[in-house]
Amino acid sequence: MRVISVKSYRVAYIGSDGDFAIALENALNAVGFPFMRETADTHGLQAAFDFKPDIVLWDRDGTQLEEKLPITALRQAGFTKQPVVAVARREDVDGAVNSLAGGAIDFIFKPLNENPVPRLLASLNAGQKQLLLDWYHRVIEDTNDQIRGILTTLVDPAYIVSPEFQILWTNRAAEEIFGEGQRGGACHHVFYDRTEPCEVCVKSKGSARWRAMLKNGKSYRFISAFVRNGRGEVERLVVGTDITPDEEVQKIHKTFIANVSHDLRTPLAAIDQYVNILLEGLAGDLTEDQRGYVDVIRRSSFRLNSLVENLIDANKILSGDFKLRMEVVTIKDIIDVVAGKLESQAADKQLMFQVQIADDLPHVYADKDRVAQVIANIAGNSIKFTEQGMIQIRAGFMPRDEGRVIVSVEDTGIGIPTEDLGKIFELFYRVEKDKVYVEEGAGLGLSISREIVRAHGGTLWAESMEGMGSAFHFALPAHSASTTAAGQGTQHRR
Amino acid sequence: MIEERDRKLILVADDDKDLVTALTIRLKAAGYGVVGAYDGDEAFKQAQETRPDLIILDVRMPAGGGFDSIDKIKHSLTTRNIPVIFLTAFDDEQMREEARQLGASGFFRKPFDDAEFMGVIESVLAKPDGSGRR
Numbered sequence: 005m006r007v008i009s010v011k012s013y014r015v016a017y018i019g020s021d022g023d024f025a026i027a028l029e030n031a032l033n034a035v036g037f038p039f040m041r042e043t044a045d046t047h048g049l050q051a052a053f054d055f056k057p058d059i060v061l062w063d064r065d066g067t068q069l070e071e072k073l074p075i076t077a078l079r080q081a082g083f084t085k086q087p088v089v090a091v092a093r094r095e096d097v098d099g100a101v102n103s104l105a106g107g108a109i110d111f112i113f114k115p116l117n118e119n120p121v122p123r124l125l126a127s128l129n130a131g132q133k134q135l136l137l138d139w140y141h142r143v144i145e146d147t148n149d150q151i152r153g154i155l156t157t158l159v160d161p162a163y164i165v166s167p168e169f170q171i172l173w174t175n176r177a178a179e180e181i182f183g184e185g186q187r188g189g190a191c192h193h194v195f196y197d198r199t200e201p202c203e204v205c206v207k208s209k210g211s212a213r214w215r216a217m218l219k220n221g222k223s224y225r226f227i228s229a230f231v232r233n234g235r236g237e238v239e240r241l242v243v244g245t246d247i248t249p250d251e252e253v254q255k256i257h258k259t260f261i262a263n264v265s266h267d268l269r270t271p272l273a274a275i276d277q278y279v280n281i282l283l284e285g286l287a288g289d290l291t292e293d294q295r296g297y298v299d300v301i302r303r304s305s306f307r308l309n310s311l312v313e314n315l316i317d318a319n320k321i322l323s324g325d326f327k328l329r330m331e332v333v334t335i336k337d338i339i340d341v342v343a344g345k346l347e348s349q350a351a352d353k354q355l356m357f358q359v360q361i362a363d364d365l366p367h368v369y370a371d372k373d374r375v376a377q378v379i380a381n382i383a384g385n386s387i388k389f390t391e392q393g394m395i396q397i398r399a400g401f402m403p404r405d406e407g408r409v410i411v412s413v414e415d416t417g418i419g420i421p422t423e424d425l426g427k428i429f430e431l432f433y434r435v436e437k438d439k440v441y442v443e444e445g446a447g448l449g450l451s452i453s454r455e456i457v458r459a460h461g462g463t464l465w466a467e468s469m470e471g472m473g474s475a476f477h478f479a480l481p482a483h484s485a486s487t488t489a490a491g492q493g494t495q496h497r498r
Numbered sequence: 499m500i501e502e503r504d505r506k507l508i509l510v511a512d513d514d515k516d517l518v519t520a521l522t523i524r525l526k527a528a529g530y531g532v533v534g535a536y537d538g539d540e541a542f543k544q545a546q547e548t549r550p551d552l553i554i555l556d557v558r559m560p561a562g563g564g565f566d567s568i569d570k571i572k573h574s575l576t577t578r579n580i581p582v583i584f585l586t587a588f589d590d591e592q593m594r595e596e597a598r599q600l601g602a603s604g605f606f607r608k609p610f611d612d613a614e615f616m617g618v619i620e621s622v623l624a625k626p627d628g629s630g631r632r
Binding site: 262265266267268269270272273274275276277278280281284286287309316327329 | 514516517520521523524527558586587588589590591607608609610612
């Protein structure tokens with residue numbers, strides 16, 4: 005038999021099977037591997053340890069030590085690096101397999117009916133790899149511990165995220181800034197206006213940089229990098245830096261916005277006035293054509309005004325300067341503010357327009373103009389994206405949780421693609437799939453609406469079937485618990 | 499044209515001359531007499547000279563803005579009982595509150611709803627002490 009061996013390994017057999025020991029010794033002698041056998045008792049283990057073996061064969065038979073966890077016993081005896089191969093009777097398949105679970109790197113059946121050397125060499129090889137891997141993971145774990153130690157006291161927020169975008173660890177600053185209880189939650193939930201993982205994280209295959217606003221209104225620049233944990237799994241380490249402008253800069257910004265808003269509204273007011281003077285005939289009668297042209301100016305001016313107001317509102321939301329003028333009102337009062345204008349917009353497109361308000365609705369504590377703005381925004385969208393059919397505004401009562409007044413705007417329009425439904429409330433988001441959607445608008449109205457509803461302690465949500473229509477609902481807490489639930493509906497046909 | 503309402507006189511003060519002209523057309527069409535002013539000083543001077551029944555004031559104007567003007571108007575023996583309505587392109591809650599504290603009877607943000615604006619003018623003028631508030 006020609007045996008090629010490049011290196012000599014020392015092999016210890018711990019067990020009391022003399023026949024097996026002789027067969028093993030013969031096989032090892034053939035390749036020149038030093039061999040020793042010892043019994044599985046304290047004295048034997050010590051002698052085997054002194055032999056300094058590269059690999060240990062542990063016989064499951066006749067051991068006086070804990071046989072189910074051979075590696076534990078051997079490690080305790082000082083064999084910290086050597087791979088352990090279990091030796092089991094051929095019929096003891098379960099025992100052999102259990103040895104693997106106990107920490108053995110492989111098993112050999114006895115009596116030997118093949119040369120055990122190749123299998124021992126493979127175990128040695130695997131054992132070395134395992135040692136290297138263990139060392140590598142220990143180093144990573146130690147390094148990670150050191151990094152976490154440093155990050156813990158960092159004044160900037162730092163956190164570690166799983167590949168499934170779940171926050172696994174946060175430092176103290178992140179806990180303070182994001183609020184407690186974020187561990188285990190979705191990472192994008194710490195950001196303002198995020199309902200899904202950020203695109204930059206989803207797409208990036210290495211480090212990433214992005215800016216985001218937190219729920220406390222502060223702006224942060226984040227950088228992230230992949231790190232490996234002690235188990236070799238890839239995680240994402242994220243560190244943020246506060247880039248919120250200081251108070252002085254914010255004051256300048258606020259003044260700038262106030263001035264720009266003022267200077268944009270001033271000419272719009274004049275346009276508005278002269279258009280109305282012309283349309284009301286205060287400057288003489290207009291021909292049909294002239295009236296049509298002036299009406300174009302009126303509509304364009306209205307759109308421009310809406311855009312300006314939305315931009316100002318978005319700015320207020322982003323700078324945390326969004327205030328409400330609260331009063332006790334009925335939802336009917338609020339709907340009345342906008343119903344006339346919406347009705348005439350719907351009539352322009354020959355759409356049916358209905359308002360249905362349930363009887364005996366409780367009052368709400370709200371900013372009348374702002375809630376009217378929400379209705380105008382969502383109903384305005386409905387009209388914009390409905391070519392035939394109906395726009396319906398309904399108000400009713402939800403008795404749960406001390407009662408809420410719910411307002412629904414439903415249309416028979418083109419609907420919203422399912423994949424966009426979760427994003428339509430994000431700032432500057434526009435559904436771009438259909439050309440109709442990109443015709444106008446800056447993607448501000450719905451996010452502003454949601455902020456307004458949120459600021460009232462309410463919720464705004466949408467449902468839609470593409471091609472069938474959409475329904476937007478918002479619910480505001482009822483002001484008085486004394487009022488009864490909705491009775492029979494009253495139909496107001498307009 | 500609507501019936502003349504004892505020719506109630508309204509002073510409109512705004513540095514946007516186009517807007518003053520437009521308001522003049524609208525208010526005259528509604529039966530009111532109108533005088534115009536284009537800065538803060540002129541507004542106060544006109545208020546003293548013409549003793550209008552109502553003053554519509556812009557906030558930002560040259561030579562003393564609307565707040566300076568209302569301050570003088572409300573502290574002058576001859577003009578202190580004249581109701582003042584602010585009409586401004588600013589939309590600031592603090593400004594609105596300040597106007598209220600200085601004795602304003604209304605606060606409108608430009609661009610404004612004509613019907614609502616005219617309604618408030620009418621209701622303010624209908625109150626004997628001119629204290630109608632929006």
